[in-house]
Structures are given as C-alpha cells and as structure tokens.
Amino acid sequence: MIRSAVLLALVIGIVAFVAILVTNGFADIIRGVATIGWGLVAIVLIRLVALTLAGAAWGLMLGHQVDRPAGLYVGLRVIREAINSLLPAVQVGGDIVGGRLLAQYGVPAGLAAASILVDLLLQTATQGLFAVSGLAALWLAFGDTPVVREIGGGLIVAVPALGGFFLAQRLGLFALVDRGMGLIQRFLPALVPARPLDLQSGLRSIYGAHGRIAGAGLVHLLGWCTGILEIWLALGRMGVPIGFAEALVLESLGQAVRSAAFAVPGALGIQEGGFVLLGGLFGLSPATSLSLSLVKRLPDLAIGLPGLAAWQMIEIRKVKLPPLLRRGGA
Template identity: 40%
Template sequence: MRFVRTTGLLSLLIGIAVLIGLTVWSGAGMVRQAITGIGFGIVLVVLVRAGTASVAAVGWWVLFPPKERPRLSTCLSLRFVREGANALLPLGQVGGDLIGARLLTFKGVPGPLATASVIVDVLVLAVTQALFALTGLAVLVWLGADSSLAWIAAAGLALAVPALVGFWIVQRRGGRKAFGWILGRFRGDWARVVGEKVERLFVDLSALHASRSRMGASLVLHYLDWLTGIGEVLVAFWFMGHPVSLAEALVIESLMHAIRGVAFAIPGALGAQEGGLIVLCAVFGIPPDQAMALSLVKRVADLATGVPGLAIWQWMEGRRWRERNAVSASGTPAA
C-alpha cells in the first residue's frame, strides 16, 4: 500500500513539473493572456463538463436491473465523486471508481452489485472511449492531416483492443474460474466468505451483461457523453478568438482522451494531457500557448466539478461514521 501511495505521489510531482515546464516553454505570459481572453467562456466550459458527467451518470444508472436500481440522484452525485477522485487525487484514474462502489453501498445497494455495476460501467466507458478515438482518427484521416500522427493513433488503438477484450473475458468467463482456483488453494472460514462474495460478484456481473437492452442504452449514453465533451474545445477556442471547426474539435477532444487513457497511472494525466494537446493542436495550426490555455481551462473544469464531488464523498463518509458511533453508543447491534 505504501508503494502505491509513493508511486502515486511521485507520478503527481512529475506531472506537475512537466505541466509547469510546458507552460514556461509555451510562454507563460502568452498562456495567461489566452486564458484571460476566454473570460466568461470558462463558465460555459464548466457547464459542458457538468453536462458530460450527468450523461455518464445516466449511462451508469441504466445498467442496473429495474428492481435493484438506485435513485438517479444517487448515481448523479456519485458520478461527480468518481470524477473528482480520479482527476484530483493521487489514486491513478481508477481510485474514484472504487470509492463510488463503496459509497453506493451506503445507499442500500449490496456490495457485490455495487462493485459489479462500476466494473461494467468502466468497461462500457473504455469501449465507447475507444470508439470515440476511432471516430477522431477517421476524421483526422478525412481531413488529410499529418499521416504520422494518424499512424501513431492507429497503433495505440490497436494495442487497446486486446486489453478491452481481456477485460471483457475476465468479467464473463476467465475471472470466475481464476478466482475460484486461487481461493481453492486455501482453507478456513475467511476463504469461504471471500469465495461466496466473489461468486456473488460474478453472478451480478453476468446479470448485468445479460441484458442487451440495458448494455446498449449504456453504450449509447456513454458515447454521447464523450461527444458532448467536444463542446469544451469549441467554446474555449471561440472565446480565445481562434474558432475551430466541429471536425477539428472532435479530433482534438477524442485523441486527447486517448492520450489520457494511456497515462491512466498519472493522477489527472498531469503533463500528458498538456503535451498531447500541444501536438494535436499543432496539426491545425493552433499555437502552443493556446493549446496550454485549453488544457488549463480543462483543469479548471476538473476543479469546479471535482471539488464538490470530493465534498460529497467526505459528507457521506462523515455521516456513515456518525451513524455507526450512534449505534455503538446505544448498544444496538449494527445492521
């Protein structure tokens, strides 16, 4: 655990250093001027980000069987928790999903189902992100832009496909057998209890995957979620006085997220997002200072939507702690 924390903090520090270095290289004064030029547009970028998170929340919510589905408001609030933890904490870009699964149990959702829902939601997010990147790659080729960048993007997508297939196989088949074999090597009550929880998890995973209608609805909503993010690029560059076309915004947004996906181990993809945007924007003649301004405005959106999410997390944890203390003080056995 200490190694994970140390690695996360080290990655965070390196990312911050890269971000500062790229800002200085791009011209700190010019970057500041570009950000100032956006002005009120920053508010619109934040609203777009809130919209994408809300659509993603609905995409998560529809995965649940109707009889076991939590309130939509619960998935909405926990989606912001997941976004905030993934973007702002040194947990990599998956820690927030684990937190979201835990908090979902506070709302009465059984632990295995809560975990299964997040696992499937992450898979759907990854699949639709790959489709979004593929869309951006196709548009990049259609625009006749730099072929070397297209080949690099294509190679990255080709490498991502086996990982997605492997993730799906673990959920559908291989995972249950692998965990069963491992736990079968041990004896004792703890192994039996863990085995029962793992079996229940895979039962819930199978049930979520079995509904084609719910999976299809989630896929459509999450793809719409990625498409909505194009608005951030359009708004930011329009207010900077360097408007881009819808096709150009699509390429920039989709391939930027592909780069963020590769840099999943770096908290918030610090440095990777900035470097990627400089390269992507250069394809369309956008100078580095404006690319950096776009990235920093996106960081503002991370904060504006992530901090409330972290506040919701702490409020829910605090409330849970107070409830447990009250039960302990009354001498009533905890449920």
C-alpha cells in the same frame, strides 16, 4: 511500493506541467484563458452534462435489478470523477470508492462492484469508438501520414487489453476472485466482508439485460461527444474559430492521451503535451493549445472540489439516506 510509484509519477507530472507552461509563455497562456470570460462557466456546465450522462448510463445498467433514483448515480459519478482527477491515485481509485459507496446506499455489494466493472468497460469501449472517429477525421484532413499511423497504432494496441477485460467478465474469471475471498474469509476474516461479493453472479445479471447494456453504451458515447462543445466554445472565445472535425480530433484524441496516462495523477504534463502536439496539426500555437488544456482542467476543479467535499461528508458523518433515496429498499 505502489504508493511510492504513484507519488513519484505525481512529482514527475507536476515538474512536466510547470516546465511546459513556463517554457511556452505562461503569461500568454493565462491571457488566453482569461479571454474566454463567461464561456468558462458554460464549459463547467457542459462538463456537468457529461457527468450527468455518465451517471445516467451507470444507473440504466442496474435499473432492472435495484430501484434507485438517477440522482444517486449522478452524485456518486461526480465523486468517482473527483477522486480520479484530483487525488494522487491511479485513475481507478474513484471507481473503487464509487462501488463501495453504492453498496452503502443499499445495492448488494457484489452487484455494486460488478456494475463498476461493466461501467468501466463501457466507458473505455465507447471512448475507443470516439477516438476512432477522431482518427478518421484526422485521416480525412491529412491523409496517410506518419502522425496518423502512429496514433492509429496506439489505438490498436489498446484493443487486446479491452477484449481481455471483456472476456474475463464474460467467461467467469471473476468467480476466482469470489473463491479467493472465501478462502481469505476462512483464515483471516477481518480482511474481507463477512458475506461473499458474488461478483460473477452480479456480472451475469447485468449482462443479461442486453438492451440496457446497449442503451448505457449509447449514453456514454453521447457523454464523450459533449466534450466537443467545450473545445469549440473555448477556442471560439479565444478568437480561434474551428470546425466540427477539428474540435472532434482535439477532444477525442486529447481524451485518449489523458486516459493512456492513467498512471500519472490527473495526467499532469501529459495532457498538456498532447494538446500541443494535436493543436500544432491545425496551426494552433503552443500557448493557445496550453490555454485550451488549462480550460479543460477548470471543470475538474469546479466540480471535483465539491465532489470531494460530498465524499467526505458521506464518509465522516455517515449521512443517512433521505426518504427519496430509500425508495425501493435494500
């Protein structure tokens, strides 16, 4: 049932993606992308910086619990992003895989799973702050208009869900997951790990390091901000120079639109429509906005395809850890 729904969402997304490109001058859109030239390489490198920061934030949370090199977290973060961006799955599938792979590298399974939950919360919370800053910039530019109110209303709707996710972690509700898995283990041992995950214990140990949580949040926020450089560079190379405030709005709210469309693989068609809407506020033509959206997708492929290949190497060949990654033991 879930797989059918995801495939249906993928088909709808592909149709919307193709339709919006064809009806807005596909040739002009491609020409806009081509004018960026060497800037495309720079944009891929900027995205690598963002993923490096995201991986570093993940590792920072666990630094007081396990001794693993930062490169491990960055590599697994690339794999997480590759799966979420390129495979027909709801955009948390890569995070589940990332937690399982981290456990394969010697991190206790419960702690690895708990780190994914906290990391997702920090990512979402900092993205929310980033989107609010973009909304503020939009309000300063246009005042209290219907568009600003609608976008603000959309952001407010997400607050209860984010708060509920946090409370579920802090109030011990994931202990119910541990107990449920214990019952399954008793009657259907082949379906769950032999040892309990102990998610709640992992969450307590992570949240106990308040300084590390705050530091990881700041690193995540910095990672979100790097996307502003992608927007600024891409439009500048296309001959459409914009200021910091405009780039902030396009990046922060464009990312918010993409995240809101988590049920559609890669947010196909949704991201493009979002950029057309947001770009139109600043006088960008639909073709220019769609060129920008395609440019934003280029790092997904340039980084994601090697990420998927690395994942398959780990899964199929059962790659052994080199001595550097064995540091600190299990």
